[in-house]
Amino acid sequence: MNKTVTVIPGDGIGPEVTGAVLRVLDAVGARLEYDHQVAGTSAVPSHGSVLPQETVDSINAHRVALKGPLTTPSGSGFRSVNVAIRKEFALYANVRPVRTILPGGRYEDIDLVLIRENTEGLYVGVEHFIGMENDPKAAAESVMITTRYGSERIVRFAFDYAAANGREKVTLAHKANILKHTQGLFLDVGRRIAEGYADRVGFEDRIIDATAMYLVLDPYRFDVLVMENMFGDILSDLMAGLVGGLGFAPAANIGEDHAVFEAVHGSAPDIAGQGVANPTGLLLSACLLLEHVGQPEEAARVRSALYSVIRDGVSRTRDMGGSAGTAEFTDAVIGALA
Numbered sequence: 001m002n003k004t005v006t007v008i009p010g011d012g013i014g015p016e017v018t019g020a021v022l023r024v025l026d027a028v029g030a031r032l033e034y035d036h037q038v039a040g041t042s043a044v045p046s047h048g049s050v051l052p053q054e055t056v057d058s059i060n061a062h063r064v065a066l067k068g069p070l071t072t073p074s075g076s077g078f079r080s081v082n083v084a085i086r087k088e089f090a091l092y093a094n095v096r097p098v099r100t101i102l103p104g105g106r107y108e109d110i111d112l113v114l115i116r117e118n119t120e121g122l123y124v125g126v127e128h129f130i131g132m133e134n135d136p137k138a139a140a141e142s143v144m145i146t147t148r149y150g151s152e153r154i155v156r157f158a159f160d161y162a163a164a165n166g167r168e169k170v171t172l173a174h175k176a177n178i179l180k181h182t183q184g185l186f187l188d189v190g191r192r193i194a195e196g197y198a199d200r201v202g203f204e205d206r207i208i209d210a211t212a213m214y215l216v217l218d219p220y221r222f223d224v225l226v227m228e229n230m231f232g233d234i235l236s237d238l239m240a241g242l243v244g245g246l247g248f249a250p251a252a253n254i255g256e257d258h259a260v261f262e263a264v265h266g267s268a269p270d271i272a273g274q275g276v277a278n279p280t281g282l283l284l285s286a287c288l289l290l291e292h293v294g295q296p297e298e299a300a301r302v303r304s305a306l307y308s309v310i311r312d313g314v315s316r317t318r319d320m321g322g323s324a325g326t327a328e329f330t331d332a333v334i335g336a337l338a
């Protein structure tokens with residue numbers, strides 16, 4: 001039976017990469033139906049909202065979504081719709097695998113997974129300005145929230161993921177030396193949960209800044225990494241950089257009952273509408289979706305076609321140093337499907 005999935009093309013390059021991914025999913029014979037919905041700035045003209053109720057209802061009904069990037073204004077304006085979606089469906093685990101596909105980069109054979117806490121930390125957005133004398137914005141204050149419940153479930157998720165995927169070690173990256181309460185709680189909880197997995201999965205904790213340095217210097221010393229929300233946001237882009245950039249990085253936002261699959265990259269306004277975006281990030285996210293809905297063979301066939309096209313080098317997109325557009329690259333992937 002086909003599984004129905006909510007599809008949100010999103011903003012900027014979103015519709016281009018989403019269109020490419022749906023073509024590959026059709027070609028591989030994925031047993032999926034699509035409920036097409038909108039969100040982001042592109043939803044405003046038709047629906048008057050960046051997150052229409054129909055879209056929320058659709059994700060609620062189908063519990064699985066494939067989502068393109070959504071533009072969020074910096075500094076002022078509406079709050080992130082991505083963050084709103086993660087909150088709405090309690091998508092507490094953001095799973096970001098980082099793997100070398102394009103050979104000849106900075107490193108070969110990178111195979112890391114970052115598990116980012118997705119609902120707490122500074123991204124709860126409890127912040128305000130403090131006025132002094134004539135300056136209404138003399139200072140600004142932001143609250144970092146860490147709960148025992150939230151820390152336990154994300155660290156447990158990381159260990160369960162490591163155990164289920166034959167991974168050897170979980171590194172908990174933190175700043176408990178400075179943020180003794182928020183990050184101290186996260187570290188405490190992590191150490192305690194690690195004990196329960198000691199027979200199956202190794203554990204280490206490392207301060208976040210040193211983790212960033214070691215990731216660049218010697219990424220092979222890591223395996224699965226778990227950290228709070230903002231650290232995970234920043235380090236997942238850094239890790240994407242280890243394997244050739246944001247174009248290659250997929251993500252799964254996982255909750256108890258719902259899952260939203262998206263690329264790590266944003267709406268890339270600098271290249272939107274030019275037909276040159278690399279759809280690999282969203283295509284790999286769609287592979288995670290296929291695995292999530294019990295279609296791992298289709299996922300494996302897509303990955304293998306994708307890897308062979310990228311390695312082969314004839315139809316690489318611009319960010320890979322090639323000259324193929326999104327459509328030509330996608331045609332090549334479809335042509336390489338076994």
Ligand code: NAI
Pocket residue numbers: 013017068069070071072073082246247262263264265266267268269270271276277278279280281319
């Ligand atoms: P970005 O990820 O959109 O772009 C950064 C750089 O990477 C740009 O030079 C872009 O051209 C390039 N790039 C990104 N994806 C690519 C792809 N698939 N193929 C080839 N090149 C690619 O980050 P930026 O510019 O900081 O953010 C743009 C907008 O996206 C912002 O409004 C931001 O809030 C939003 N955003 C949304 C995300 C989401 O929906 N999950 C995640 C990150 C950012």
Ligand code: MG
Pocket residue numbers: 233234237264
């Ligand atoms: Mg990010």
